[in-house]
Amino acid sequence: xxxxxxxxxxxxxxxxxxxxxxxxxxxxxxxxxxxxxxxxxxxxxxxxxxxxxxxxxxxxxxxxxxxxxxxxxxxxxxxxxxxxxxxxxxxxxxxxxxxxxxxxxxxxxxxxxxxxxxxxxxxxxxxxxxxxxxxxxxxxxxxxxxxxxxxxxxxxxxxxxxxxxxxxxxxxxxxxxxxxxxxxxxxxxxxxxxxxxxxxxxxxxxxxxxxxxxxxxxxxxxxxxxxxxxxxxxxxxxxxxxxxxxxxxxxxxxxxxxxxxxxxxxxxxxxxxxxxxxxxxxxxxxxxxxxxxxxxxxxxxxxxxxxxxxxxxxxxxxxxxxxxxxxxxxxxxxxxxxxxxxxxxxxxxxxxxxxxxxxxxxxxxxxxxxxxxxxxxxxxxxxxxxxxxxxxxxxxxxxxxxxxxxxxxxxxxxxxxxxxxxxxxxxxxxxxxxxxxxxxxxxxxxxxxxxxxxxxxxxxxxxxxxxxxxxxxxxxxxxxxxxxxxxxxxxxxxxxxxxxxxxxxxxxxxxxxxxxxxxxxxxxxxxxxxxxxxxxxxxxxxxxxxxxxxxx
Ligand SMILES: Cc1ncc(COP(=O)(O)OP(=O)(O)O)c(N)n1
Ligand SMILES: Cc1ncsc1CCOP(=O)(O)O
Ligand SMILES: [Mg+2]
Numbered sequence: 001x002x003x004x005x006x007x008x009x010x011x012x013x014x015x016x017x018x019x020x021x022x023x024x025x026x027x028x029x030x031x032x033x034x035x036x037x038x039x040x041x042x043x044x045x046x047x048x049x050x051x052x053x054x055x056x057x058x059x060x061x062x063x064x065x066x067x068x069x070x071x072x073x074x075x076x077x078x079x080x081x082x083x084x085x086x087x088x089x090x091x092x093x094x095x096x097x098x099x100x101x102x103x104x105x106x107x108x109x110x111x112x113x114x115x116x117x118x119x120x121x122x123x124x125x126x127x128x129x130x131x132x133x134x135x136x137x138x139x140x141x142x143x144x145x146x147x148x149x150x151x152x153x154x155x156x157x158x159x160x161x162x163x164x165x166x167x168x169x170x171x172x173x174x175x176x177x178x179x180x181x182x183x184x185x186x187x188x189x190x191x192x193x194x195x196x197x198x199x200x201x202x203x204x205x206x207x208x209x210x211x212x213x214x215x216x217x218x219x220x221x222x223x224x225x226x227x228x229x230x231x232x233x234x235x236x237x238x239x240x241x242x243x244x245x246x247x248x249x250x251x252x253x254x255x256x257x258x259x260x261x262x263x264x265x266x267x268x269x270x271x272x273x274x275x276x277x278x279x280x281x282x283x284x285x286x287x288x289x290x291x292x293x294x295x296x297x298x299x300x301x302x303x304x305x306x307x308x309x310x311x312x313x314x315x316x317x318x319x320x321x322x323x324x325x326x327x328x329x330x331x332x333x334x335x336x337x338x339x340x341x342x343x344x345x346x347x348x349x350x351x352x353x354x355x356x357x358x359x360x361x362x363x364x365x366x367x368x369x370x371x372x373x374x375x376x377x378x379x380x381x382x383x384x385x386x387x388x389x390x391x392x393x394x395x396x397x398x399x400x401x402x403x404x405x406x407x408x409x410x411x412x413x414x415x416x417x418x419x420x421x422x423x424x425x426x427x428x429x430x431x432x433x434x435x436x437x438x439x440x441x442x443x444x445x446x447x448x449x450x451x452x453x454x455x456x457x458x459x460x461x462x463x464x465x466x467x468x469x470x471x472x473x474x475x476x477x478x479x480x481x482x483x484x485x486x487x488x489x490x491x492x493x494x495x496x497x498x499x500x501x502x503x504x505x506x507x508x509x510x511x512x513x514x515x516x517x518x519x520x521x522x523x524x525x526x527x528x529x530x531x532x533x534x535x536x537x538x539x540x541x542x543x544x545x546x547x548x549x550x551x552x
Contacts, residue, residue: 076135
């Protein structure tokens with residue numbers, strides 16, 4: 001039995017009107033931002049994106065319009081799990097019910113389009129939906145009903161996953177739907193996320209065999225009207241990496257991730273699109289949303305690679321990998337905030353020994369004095385001592401809401417559940433560190449050139465440590481790049497930059513004042529090769545803060 005809601009007065013809804021020539025999202029914390037995004041309304045920033053409630057208690061909301069998968073690997077079920085894991089609310093409009101498992105699709109029951117319309121109206125007329133994500137649209141009429149509702153109830157963003165064939169090879173949308181995608185839905189989309197087969201189908205079956213073909217396809221699909229295109233290269237043969245091509249209408253980005261060797265890939269497309277939608281709902285810029293979503297899927301696949309569910313060729317994966325850490329009570333609540341780089345204290349075991357300080361004493365003095373982020377750089381510590389000391393320092397830092405990173409040692413960072421790591425050009429490669437640490441941890445990378453900074457960004461780093469700016473005795477044989485080298489990296493880097501090397505009370509203010517875009521300074525000896533770490537940190541903090549304020 002259905003209820004006629006159509007006569008009810010509908011409360012005035014949304015909010016975001018899209019200017020078709022511009023993009024829709026603000027990105028006030030996203031230094032990766034390259035495209036022409038406009039501020040339409042105050043949303044949460046990336047930096048606060050793990051807090052699902054805004055100050056008005058509004059939760060970011062994704063509506064998924066997709067088919068049900070009885071095996072729960074893909075479709076509506078994957079979308080719900082992805083949104084829950086990414087901590088946004090998810091409502092659902094079901095377009096079809098499939099009888100499906102890890103072997104394939106045994107049956108499809110398409111919802112009548114009137115009932116799809118009724119579901120859409122129920123959700124959109126009552127709830128504040130930020131982002132709509134589409135999956136299986138099994139008939140042209142359903143697609144048209146969706147477009148009609150989107151025109152009536154505009155939302156902040158539309159993510160289109162142009163589902164046509166299931167992972168098992170079963171056809172989920174016919175040629176008339178393909179025409180509907182091209183003519184009606186894609187022109188409304190903020191991003192479309194075809195895999196190789198879907199991109200080829202959208203382009204009249206043009207063959208796609210290389211990354212260069214994917215770039216051409218992204219450009220041609222962009223001409224169909226979506227503002228951004230992500231062509232997913234997971235099905236390209238003969239590659240150790242999985243490369244996706246992102247095109248925003250102006251620039252191409254090749255987004256690389258490690259190919260995870262697993263049978264459990266059923267639902268990756270739905271999960272990726274839902275995760276992009278979730279990040280957009282939180283207020284991320286498009287490129288940042290795509291990067292975070294990719295990281296999340298890669299980590300989930302890696303975490304579930306040996307999971308055994310079903311007897312078929314393609315199994316589901318575990319979306320809730322984050323729950324494995326839920327029992328750890330000592331965890332930071334916020335994601336990386338670039339402003340945390342303002343005064344970056346980097347420890348040194350030999351300096352602490354010289355002054356008779358334990359690591360914990362030195363770290364406590366630094367955070368009490370105003371350090372905004374701490375790195376344990378314990379080059380000669382025994383692993384066991386390092387892990388024990390890191391756990392104590394983590395408690396101290398978190399009591400001041402200061403993140404704690406580990407220098408070089410991913411194993412130590414994992415063992416103590418630190419907030420992240422800092423790696424150099426000859427340490428663990430950044431993309432490997434990212435796949436080991438997952439999407440939420442902070443990764444900093446040392447870079448001396450714009451090219452290295454670009455690579456760090458591609459590989460999934462969060463910030464750049466740039467230096468040595470001045471000569472230093474703390475790191476042997478380290479080439480000095482000077483203020484000019486620092487400026488060059490700051491100007492080119494899409495990631496926030498912190499300066500390091502020979503910086504102290506006498507020059508920190510000048511460095512901050514004379515280098516545009518610099519987020520802060522990282523310091524070893526000026527804090528730790530001193531008798532009183534607390535007062536040195538207080539003094540340096542005052543100088544840097546003043547310089548940062550005078551720049552504004
Ligand atoms: C913030 C910050 N920037 C740069 C470095 C240097 O890292 P790396 O090049 O790996 O050298 P080591 O510190 O490992 O000797 C850093 N540690 N922190
Ligand atoms: C680790 C590192 N990386 C580049 S310079 C440097 C040492 C910085 O130490 P200090 O602040 O004592 O000059
Ligand atoms: Mg290193």
